Amino acid sequence: MSDSSPLQLSDRPxxxxxxxxxxxxxxxxxxxxxxxxxxINGVDLHLDAGExxxxxxxxxxxxxxxxxxxxGILDMPPAAIPTGRILFxxxxxxxxxxxxxxxxxxxxxxxxxxxxxxSLNPVFPVGWQIGEMFRVHRGLNRxxxxxxxxxxxxxxxxxxxxxxxxxxxxxxSGGMRQRIMIxxxxxxxxxxxxxxxPTTALDVTVQAQVMDLLGQLREESGMSxxxxxxxxGVVADIADRIAVMYAGSIVxxxxxxxxxxxxxxxxxxxxxQSIPRLDMKGEELFAIKGLPPNLLRxxxxxxxxxxxxxxxxxxxxxxxxxREVRPGRRSKCHFAEEVLDE
Amino acid sequence: xxxxxxxxxxxxxxxxxxxxxxxxxRAVMTEPHDAYSDHEVITPHAVDGHVAxxxxxxxxxxxxxxxxxxxxxxxxxxxxxxxxxxxxAVDGISFQVPKGGSLGLVxxxxxxxxxxxxxxxxxxxxxxxxxxxxxxxxxKLSNREMKPLRRDVQMIFQDPYTSLNPRHTVGAIxxxxxxVHGVVPKNKILSRVQExxxxxxxxxxxxxxxPNEFSGGQRQRIGIARALTLNPKLLVADEPVSALDVxxxxxxxxxxxxxxxxxxxxxxxxxxxLAVVRHFCPEVAVMYLGKIVEIxxxxxxxxxxxxxxxxxxxxxxxxVKQAAIGGRRERIRLEGDVPSPINPPSGCRFRTRCSLxxxxxxxxxxxxxxxxxxxxxxxxxxxxxxxxxxxxxxxGLLGVDDxxxxxxxxxxxxxxxxxxxxxxxxxxxxxxxxxSGAAG
Ligand SMILES: Nc1ncnc2c1ncn2[C@@H]1O[C@H](COP(=O)(O)OP(=O)(O)OP(=O)(O)O)[C@@H](O)[C@H]1O
Ligand SMILES: Nc1ncnc2c1ncn2[C@@H]1O[C@H](COP(=O)(O)OP(=O)(O)O)[C@@H](O)[C@H]1O
Ligand code: SF4
Ligand code: SF4
Ligand SMILES: [Mg+2]
Ligand SMILES: [Mg+2]
Numbered sequence: 001m002s003d004s005s006p007l008q009l010s011d012r013p014x015x016x017x018x019x020x021x022x023x024x025x026x027x028x029x030x031x032x033x034x035x036x037x038x039x040i041n042g043v044d045l046h047l048d049a050g051e052x053x054x055x056x057x058x059x060x061x062x063x064x065x066x067x068x069x070x071x072g073i074l075d076m077p078p079a080a081i082p083t084g085r086i087l088f089x090x091x092x093x094x095x096x097x098x099x100x101x102x103x104x105x106x107x108x109x110x111x112x113x114x115x116x117x118x119s120l121n122p123v124f125p126v127g128w129q130i131g132e133m134f135r136v137h138r139g140l141n142r143x144x145x146x147x148x149x150x151x152x153x154x155x156x157x158x159x160x161x162x163x164x165x166x167x168x169x170x171x172x173s174g175g176m177r178q179r180i181m182i183x184x185x186x187x188x189x190x191x192x193x194x195x196x197x198p199t200t201a202l203d204v205t206v207q208a209q210v211m212d213l214l215g216q217l218r219e220e221s222g223m224s225x226x227x228x229x230x231x232x233g234v235v236a237d238i239a240d241r242i243a244v245m246y247a248g249s250i251v252x253x254x255x256x257x258x259x260x261x262x263x264x265x266x267x268x269x270x271x272x273q274s275i276p277r278l279d280m281k282g283e284e285l286f287a288i289k290g291l292p293p294n295l296l297r298x299x300x301x302x303x304x305x306x307x308x309x310x311x312x313x314x315x316x317x318x319x320x321x322x323r324e325v326r327p328g329r330r331s332k333c334h335f336a337e338e339v340l341d342e
Numbered sequence: 343x344x345x346x347x348x349x350x351x352x353x354x355x356x357x358x359x360x361x362x363x364x365x366x367x368r369a370v371m372t373e374p375h376d377a378y379s380d381h382e383v384i385t386p387h388a389v390d391g392h393v394a395x396x397x398x399x400x401x402x403x404x405x406x407x408x409x410x411x412x413x414x415x416x417x418x419x420x421x422x423x424x425x426x427x428x429x430x431a432v433d434g435i436s437f438q439v440p441k442g443g444s445l446g447l448v449x450x451x452x453x454x455x456x457x458x459x460x461x462x463x464x465x466x467x468x469x470x471x472x473x474x475x476x477x478x479x480x481x482k483l484s485n486r487e488m489k490p491l492r493r494d495v496q497m498i499f500q501d502p503y504t505s506l507n508p509r510h511t512v513g514a515i516x517x518x519x520x521x522v523h524g525v526v527p528k529n530k531i532l533s534r535v536q537e538x539x540x541x542x543x544x545x546x547x548x549x550x551x552x553p554n555e556f557s558g559g560q561r562q563r564i565g566i567a568r569a570l571t572l573n574p575k576l577l578v579a580d581e582p583v584s585a586l587d588v589x590x591x592x593x594x595x596x597x598x599x600x601x602x603x604x605x606x607x608x609x610x611x612x613x614x615x616l617a618v619v620r621h622f623c624p625e626v627a628v629m630y631l632g633k634i635v636e637i638x639x640x641x642x643x644x645x646x647x648x649x650x651x652x653x654x655x656x657x658x659x660x661x662v663k664q665a666a667i668g669g670r671r672e673r674i675r676l677e678g679d680v681p682s683p684i685n686p687p688s689g690c691r692f693r694t695r696c697s698l699x700x701x702x703x704x705x706x707x708x709x710x711x712x713x714x715x716x717x718x719x720x721x722x723x724x725x726x727x728x729x730x731x732x733x734x735x736x737x738g739l740l741g742v743d744d745x746x747x748x749x750x751x752x753x754x755x756x757x758x759x760x761x762x763x764x765x766x767x768x769x770x771x772x773x774x775x776x777x778s779g780a781a782g
Contacts (some may be wrong), residue, residue, distance in 0.1 A: 274589055275588055
């Protein structure tokens with residue numbers, strides 16, 4: 001790759017103060033016919049340069065809505081953000097003028113969407129779609145944009161990229177289409193890449209390829225990653241920290257190894273016990289009972305209490321706060337210390 | 343009432359009786375109804391450790407599949423649609439499902455797992471091969487002759503969101519097979535439906551609700567109830583938990599295990615998640631591009647796989663335990679994608695992605711060879727990870743030299759491809775001789 005290449009990643013100055021990204025007390029409501037759904041209820045998280053944060057949670061727990069709020073692509077209405085701050089390099093994205101906000105999208109924060117496999121346009125060649133990033137944002141002419149697209153396709157390990165730059169999406173397998181989506185997302189060298197369930201629709205073998213690719217790109221470019229997933233195992237190898245979401249809140253955050261070794265919230269505890277593992281003889285499987293709550297009718301007290309195996313009376317009336325329970329570990333449970341100490 | 347499942351187990355000992363659902367006298371534990379989630383799942387039975395079925399080597403086979411094939415025609419586009427080729431979705435597979443046991447079928451997407459399931463339930467008419475069930479060959483029966491057998495062979499589908507008719511109530515969906523087969527009088531259908539809903543842990547009063555009023559995990563339970571309606575002997579479960587969240591997945595797996603034990607149902611359990619299969623199945627077959635490449639009992643397959651594809655698949659599985667100790671496993675990288683089943687590679691179909699492939703792999707197809715008491719593998723260089731032999735183990739048997747060219751001596755006299763079951767004698771890959779394991 002030559003120095004003048006648009007793919008060359010500039011050395012970014014280290015953040016002078018604070019975190020690269022800091023989300024504070026974020027709330028997102030959806031105004032529906034049946035009432036107000038509190039999809040996000042006070043999310044706090046932060047991300048430093050070069051760091052990988054995994055956001056883990058069940059379907060409907062609010063992972064995608066959080067990501068969309070950070071990207072600034074929520075449809076408002078029906079969505080509304082009553083409170084919260086999203087600081088990117090110290091500036092609040094939520095109060096920023098639209099034009100500045102748009103300029104952050106792409107070179108600042110980029111995202112790979114959950115339904116990536118269907119979000120490529122079937123009637124345009126993939127190379128043309130990747131090249132569009134360069135034509136629109138960098139003003140490259142067609143042939144330069146095309147060569148840049150080929151280099152990007154090579155960078156995400158698409159074999160015979162030169163020959164395939166004019167091929168259409170349906171001529172690629174699921175794994176390759178996902179790599180093309182990744183190529184488009186990193187085209188403008190974002191400082192933060194948000195990947196919403198990047199491997200959920202893929203086979204384990206392809207999953208492993210895509211995770212390896214994300215890890216490799218992170219090493220090469222120093223970008224930060226937010227990996228959204230409902231699968232504890234997938235992110236284990238690549239994440240530095242994990243934030244666990246339940247019913248629109250972060251219920252636990254910790255270093256990846258600490259969390260897997262010793263969960264600090266009953267929900268995480270239940271999740272870890274309920275996955276069948278390869279090293280397990282497969283006799284008994286712990287199951288968290290019941291279902292996640294209806295966001296229109298959130299339970300009183302701790303939102304997890306109707307399903308919690310450690311519930312006590314206080315949990316039914318008092319909602320616990322997300323608090324630091326060990327250095328670098330936060331948990332939203334009255335009895336976090338007990339969970340950790342056992 | 344306490345919320346700890348283990349305490350529940352002591353409070354209410356299990357009520358599992360062989361034909362409890364039939365007799366209609368099941369004692370089912372219900373939880374007080376929860377104000378927050380109207381559709382709260384009722385714990386179906388006391389939790390007494392949902393024990394996975396074990397491998398019984400002497401159990402008779404309920405299903406014996408031999409050389410099963412399904413070729414889908416590929417048509418040209420244009421006015422005159424000629425057949426220009428075939429998708430060899432399933433190409434000559436053989437296996438057994440023991441009575442009350444469960445065989446797992448794993449492999450990447452498109453390798454033919456669902457097609458196999460759909461052949462057994464005769465949603466497709468096979469191109470070739472046999473499927474012996476209770477003395478009858480399912481492959482040869484007409485649709486009319488199949489009808490009584492459909493009661494015995496049922497299927498649970500992959501996608502709980504699309505496999506239920508949204509315009510029918512749960513009662514109609516679960517009760518339909520009863521009406522079609524006329525097994526219970528009309529006025530008894532509702533009570534039977536309600537029993538079934540209880541068995542799978544749904545509120546029996548919800549029989550008049552519609553599928554969209556239920557969550558994914560609950561819809562999967564409805565699909566299971568429908569499959570159980572006619573007391574099947576064999577259940578083909580096609581990715582029954584793949585679409586579900588982890589916490590709900592565990593509930594459904596436990597339910598299937600309880601039902602299997604209780605009603606002595608044999609399972610063909612299809613999944614791409616190797617950990618789920620390990621949990622559920624004492625015996626596992628690995629498919630690649632329409633063929634079984636390795637089949638073995640659970641312990642052998644997961645701890646000592648001999649096929650490079652099985653080894654790669656296992657190494658790709660994300661490992662939570664490793665994360666806890668901070669270790670990172672060396673992965674075998676499988677490059678590229680599965681080739682097209684319309685034009686599969688010659689010889690060994692895995693050779694385009696196999697790091698061990700040699701000349702012989704392109705020339706000669708490796709037979710599925712029995713190499714242990716309950717272990718078969720199809721690879722010229724079969725061996726434990728890191729200990730694959732230098733010379734092909736199959737050459738002598740096939741009558742070829744190490745490069746795959748025919749020799750003058752011809753193939754060995756030993757029978758090569760065994761049928762769906764296992765023989766008492768097998769080919770030992772280390773000594774390259776037949777053995778019965780008695781000596782070692
Ligand atoms: N446009 C919308 N209108 C109303 N409710 C919405 C809307 N978008 C999302 N929600 C609700 O917000 C909650 C969080 O949704 P979100 O998409 O963030 O979940 P998720 O954690 O990404 O789940 P999944 O794993 O299924 O992708 C859900 O209850 C969802 O139904
Ligand atoms: N009705 C059909 N017509 C043509 N090809 C099919 C049909 N059903 C499946 N196939 C092809 O057969 C192969 C195996 O498919 P399938 O059994 O669904 O795989 P799996 O369940 O292992 O993912 C694939 O290549 C698929 O595209
Ligand atoms: S606060 Fe109570 S109900 Fe909530 S997670 Fe902790 S123990 Fe469970
Ligand atoms: S037969 Fe050859 S190509 Fe096939 S799996 Fe074995 S070594 Fe690999
Ligand atoms: Mg989502
Ligand atoms: Mg399938």
